Amino acid sequence: MRLAALSLAAALACVLPAKGQDMIGHGGPVGALDLGADVLLSGGFDTRAILWDRDNATARNITRFHEGNVTAVALLEQGQFATAGQDGRIAIWNEEGRAPVFATDAGISAVASLAVSDDGAFIAAGFWDGRVQVLELGRAELTEQTAHSDRVTGLGFLPSGDLVTVGGDLRLARWGRNMELQARIDLPDLPNGLAITQGRIAVIFADGALRLFSDMGDLLPERFLTDRPLVALAATNADVAAGAIDGTVWLLTGADLSQRQMFAAAQGPVWALALDGQQVFTSGNDGAIRRWSLADGRALGGAPAEVAQEYTDDSRGAEIWQSCAVCHSLSPDDHRRAGPSLHGIFGTPIASQTGYDYSSALRDLDIVWTKRTVAELFEYGPEAYTPGSRMPEQRIGDSADRQALVEFLDRAAQ
Incomplete structure (x- = not known):
């Protein structure tokens, strides 16, 4: 039996056209965004990067x-994208690739941020231990410097490179092409992000200032x-967007x-921003990527928080389902x-639902979904139970919660 929608707003969220929707797909906070002409790239705490069609709000590629x-x-350039992670690795991907075409070795420190040169020839990574690596993309050569x-x-x-x-x-430090130090200045407070606008340097600070x-x-x-x-920053030559905790x-x-x-874009931190001449995209703790009008700050997409409550019967199982609904629907x-x-x-059978591009590893598994196997999935975790899955690692330790x-699902997914 299909359960009633929690509210009229939640019901309407289910039938909104895809064009202009917010992007719902990460299984946890989203801390990285980059925006292109027709795509948006996001990186999350769920170990995944998702390349989205920005108009249709559908995933073109999901990497883990x-x-x-x-x-x-x-x-x-040329449809490629880069990801970096807590593991200290930088990976370069083709748009539809299931594996990176290039990746650095695992490091001793997490990558904090990435930047691409205006000519597209170089990508720089800043690390939590103060190092900076610059990768020349055409030659796959790395230059490294302890910057901080x-x-x-x-x-x-x-713009000078x-x-x-x-x-x-x-x-704040400025470095030449070969990572030779050009200038260094002291800052008045802790910087939390940097962007370039009109050839100048915009920096957000922990004291709430944008300088x-x-x-x-x-x-x-x-x-x-x-x-x-202030914890998030994005800029074009015309506009700057800053987000607070x-x-x-x-x-x-x-x-x-x-x-x-x-x-107000969220009830919690805005961890990442992206913008162009018409829209601003924000992401935070709920795993959703929201879109807003640059002209007046008006929300342009659906309401992800309401979509997550599409089905409920006020049971403990429905409460647990809210975390699942970030990535899955019952429609x-x-x-x-x-x-x-x-x-x-x-x-x-596993990997048999129509309309979804499953990994080949998942298609090779011999599992039929029953109450027992779904409970086992959350007892042992996806890494052990369904190796090769793109599902973020998560377990439900309490057997009563797994049963709930x-x-x-037995009531709501029919």
């Missing part, structure tokens, strides 16, 4: 390569936006940081999420 969080992402005595909290390429970095040592610096580090306009730490987003002009709009026609629909799952979930 890194051990731990995907901490940074970047779109490259504490973690690198942001980096970006100037020089690299700018900021770090937990409260310093502009010249390409040589001279302080230009600064704006104290909040008394909360409390979910507030400010839209400002790139020229003088005059405020255009301010809106047979909902293919917008990162995982397959679970409608009619019991009695079907499968009983809910």
